[in-house]
Amino acid sequence: MQGTVYRETHEDVWRTLERHEATVQDHFARIGVRAIVDPLEGYAFLKTIAPGPDEDPLPRLVKRRALTYPVSLLLLLLRKRLAEFEAAGGEGKLVLEREQILEMLRLFLADSTNETRVLQQVDQSISAVAKLGFLQELGRQRGGGAWEVRRILKAYVDAETMSDFAGKLGEYANGKETEGDGDDD
Amino acid sequence: MNIDDISALRDQHPAWRLLRATSAPLMLSFLGQHFVEQNEGATPASRLIDALDEHLYLIRGGDDGLYRRGPQAYLDDWADPERGWLRKFYPVDSDEVHYDATPAVEKAYRFVEDLQRRSFVGTESRLHTLIDLLRQIVHGSEADPETRIAELERRRAEIDAQIEAVREGRSELLDETSVRDRYQLFSATARELLSDFREVEENFRSLDRSARERIAGWDGSKGALLDELVVSRTDIAVSDQGRSFQAFYDFLLSGQRQAELAELVASVQKIPAVQVDRRLRFIHHDWADAAERTQQTVRNLSEQLRRFLEEQAWLENRRVLDLIRTVEQTAIRVRADPPTHLGVEIDEPGLAIALPFERPLYNPQPETRVDSLISPEDEETADAEALFAQRFVDAARLAENIRAIVPPQSTADLIDIVELYPVEEGIAEILGYLALRDEDLEIRLDDGDQASIDYTDADGRPRRATLPRVTVTRR
Numbered sequence: 001m002q003g004t005v006y007r008e009t010h011e012d013v014w015r016t017l018e019r020h021e022a023t024v025q026d027h028f029a030r031i032g033v034r035a036i037v038d039p040l041e042g043y044a045f046l047k048t049i050a051p052g053p054d055e056d057p058l059p060r061l062v063k064r065r066a067l068t069y070p071v072s073l074l075l076l077l078l079r080k081r082l083a084e085f086e087a088a089g090g091e092g093k094l095v096l097e098r099e100q101i102l103e104m105l106r107l108f109l110a111d112s113t114n115e116t117r118v119l120q121q122v123d124q125s126i127s128a129v130a131k132l133g134f135l136q137e138l139g140r141q142r143g144g145g146a147w148e149v150r151r152i153l154k155a156y157v158d159a160e161t162m163s164d165f166a167g168k169l170g171e172y173a174n175g176k177e178t179e180g181d182g183d184d185d
Numbered sequence: 186m187n188i189d190d191i192s193a194l195r196d197q198h199p200a201w202r203l204l205r206a207t208s209a210p211l212m213l214s215f216l217g218q219h220f221v222e223q224n225e226g227a228t229p230a231s232r233l234i235d236a237l238d239e240h241l242y243l244i245r246g247g248d249d250g251l252y253r254r255g256p257q258a259y260l261d262d263w264a265d266p267e268r269g270w271l272r273k274f275y276p277v278d279s280d281e282v283h284y285d286a287t288p289a290v291e292k293a294y295r296f297v298e299d300l301q302r303r304s305f306v307g308t309e310s311r312l313h314t315l316i317d318l319l320r321q322i323v324h325g326s327e328a329d330p331e332t333r334i335a336e337l338e339r340r341r342a343e344i345d346a347q348i349e350a351v352r353e354g355r356s357e358l359l360d361e362t363s364v365r366d367r368y369q370l371f372s373a374t375a376r377e378l379l380s381d382f383r384e385v386e387e388n389f390r391s392l393d394r395s396a397r398e399r400i401a402g403w404d405g406s407k408g409a410l411l412d413e414l415v416v417s418r419t420d421i422a423v424s425d426q427g428r429s430f431q432a433f434y435d436f437l438l439s440g441q442r443q444a445e446l447a448e449l450v451a452s453v454q455k456i457p458a459v460q461v462d463r464r465l466r467f468i469h470h471d472w473a474d475a476a477e478r479t480q481q482t483v484r485n486l487s488e489q490l491r492r493f494l495e496e497q498a499w500l501e502n503r504r505v506l507d508l509i510r511t512v513e514q515t516a517i518r519v520r521a522d523p524p525t526h527l528g529v530e531i532d533e534p535g536l537a538i539a540l541p542f543e544r545p546l547y548n549p550q551p552e553t554r555v556d557s558l559i560s561p562e563d564e565e566t567a568d569a570e571a572l573f574a575q576r577f578v579d580a581a582r583l584a585e586n587i588r589a590i591v592p593p594q595s596t597a598d599l600i601d602i603v604e605l606y607p608v609e610e611g612i613a614e615i616l617g618y619l620a621l622r623d624e625d626l627e628i629r630l631d632d633g634d635q636a637s638i639d640y641t642d643a644d645g646r647p648r649r650a651t652l653p654r655v656t657v658t659r660r
Contacts, residue, residue: 006533008278040491045534047261055400065535072529073516074627080509084500087401089394091485095282108516110523133534138280146282148275159501162508165529166515172524 004152007042015104017044033062041151044110067128070109072165077104078149078155080135085149094149095138099125101147132156199269199289212263212270215240217294220286220480221466224379224471227276227285227476233260240637249507260284260349277485288384295380314370361458368459375468382475386482388426393486399433427483434476440475578610578617586619587626591659600636608640615640616648618657627658 007014017024021037028035028046037044048062067075075148081104085094096104102122107154109118127145134153138146203209207578213238219225225342237256245251254262264273264284272285314630324336359367436442454461516523586606591597599618608614615638621628634654642648 011489028628047532064530066530067528069524069528072527073512075529075531076509076512079505085508086489086502087397087489089390089397089486091274091390091489092277095275104484108513108520110520118571132531137274148280152534155536157529159504159508159533160510161529166475167525168527169512169519169524170528171516174518176519176522 003045003129005044014042014044018138036155041154043150043152043155045152045155068125070105070121070125071128072127073108074101074105074132075157076162076165077108079153079162080151082151087161095146096149098123098126099146100145100164199287200296201562202268203270203289203293206268208252208259208262210292211241211244211259212290213294213297215264216245216286216290217272218296221250221291221294221380224475226474227274230260230282230284231280233284233380236492244335268415286383288387291383295377297532303369305365305369307369309363310367310370364456364458365460368453371453372462372465375465375472376653379468379471379475385426385430386479389479389483389486392424392426393490428485430479434480437469437473439475443473460559540652578613580617580621583614583617584623584626587621587657588659591657593625593659596656596658598636599657600638602657603638608638611642611648612650613638615652619655625660628659629656629658630654631656 003012005013005017017035017037018039024035029049032049034049035044036047046062081096082094095145102119105122105125106118109121126135130137130147134149134150134156136150138148204211206212217235218240219228219233234256237259241252241256252259260271261566262268264271268288269287272287274283275281276283324333327333327336347356412612450465450468453459454466479565587597587602590602591604602618604614610617619628619630630652632655635651637649637651639647639649
């Protein structure tokens, strides 16, 4: 299970995982990794365990990566759509068309006279998120590309991650404002 | 209903708006046919588009002026949430968008169908049904055993009288009119039942939605929330709708009932007075299909609701939405000058683990000893014959053979060539011919045909080689 395992697409691995979860956990615990298995949503992935206070930290196996600003925004917006979709009792998969994603993100991107640049930026962000496995392109429908927002996004972009980001962004914004005309508030 | 209610319905109810739409005839003829008459459930987009395409082709009948848009455009239009005639969604197990008719389509279709004048409207059977219903209500809710027994005895007396009448040969058969009357009622009710399922399903969906709304907007304590959750969880199943549907479903699932129903329908349709409605022949299968779909919806809904109710996910979702709101506001403030080195830090999905078992194991090779020293005793004369006995097929000679026989710009069979220049060096020579690479010669193999070449091998034994027919062309 090097990547994320889904019940739908990795049937064999999933079954094995269900049967031997305890053994698998023990195995990974030795190398400082925990298998997160979510039987409700049907996915499983590996996560580094934070070392205890009196433990020597093991080498980090799961790489942490800082994402660019637009990609981060996109992730957050997708996360929001997922929460809204669930709250509204949406059925099946949450699927967004490229146009919808574009509209969603455009509001937060600098107005540019160069429309193609904005489009390019959005497309790049989409493919970056797809590479992380949170968006999956669906078989080309008649009339344009559609992306499924995978639920595993919830496990990765959690409240903690987001509050970090919100804090940093707030600092940045405040810094900007005092830099300009500070008597704004 | 006062005039305001009615105006509101006219403006807002999808069924009424459907009837007022310009494309209503197209919509009703197509969607009615597909979803109502054929009792189809959610249908993948590609299938529906093909069906609509065909339908449009038949309607246009060569006149391109009619309904000019493409099937996809129509479906998109009808599925627009503003209109609410088709439900568009991605099921969990499919990557293709699916469409399903909404109850509005059923309603509008039924209304239009009712507008058609019926040549005969049975009223007697309805009266009987109504009285029967009244009886069920009154006696079914009677708690006093004395009264119930009295009623049951009365019914027994009635049945006894009927038995007596049959014995004496003076029982009355239903006349043709009565049969038609009843059949009509049966047929209408049976079809209505089918169309009701869609509405039942829709109602379940709205129950689910309201449960979620209540949960999402919850501000009370944790304990109260849990209470609420437990209530919501069972809401769907214990609603009037849920119970009635469950009872129906149980009834339908009983094999005995199914068989009885099928038998009854079949024998009714044998009665000559009845104008057979073919669609009713297997109506119970259609019921079962529709009920199964509804059942599936309920299952999905409660499964999803369960997920949604997972306490942690719920709290997390609320927190997440709050955080996103903050981020959104800030992001708009800094929109003109977005940060360049600021971003979410997340774990990279996936882990580069190489399992030890995935590596190939070390595979020890048998020891090889190289001994290049020729031992001195080996001085007896080596058999040099072997060296000279090696054969060498001279390609130039073979090419010459061909050139001697085949004039330029013509073709010959290899067999004819070896007949004049017999094979001297066995199979190697034949292969030599095939491998000729001279510029002016072209060797072609024809797999469709076989040829055999006789030759004698090195030991003087006659041999025969069988190979595809070979032709040689000189340019």
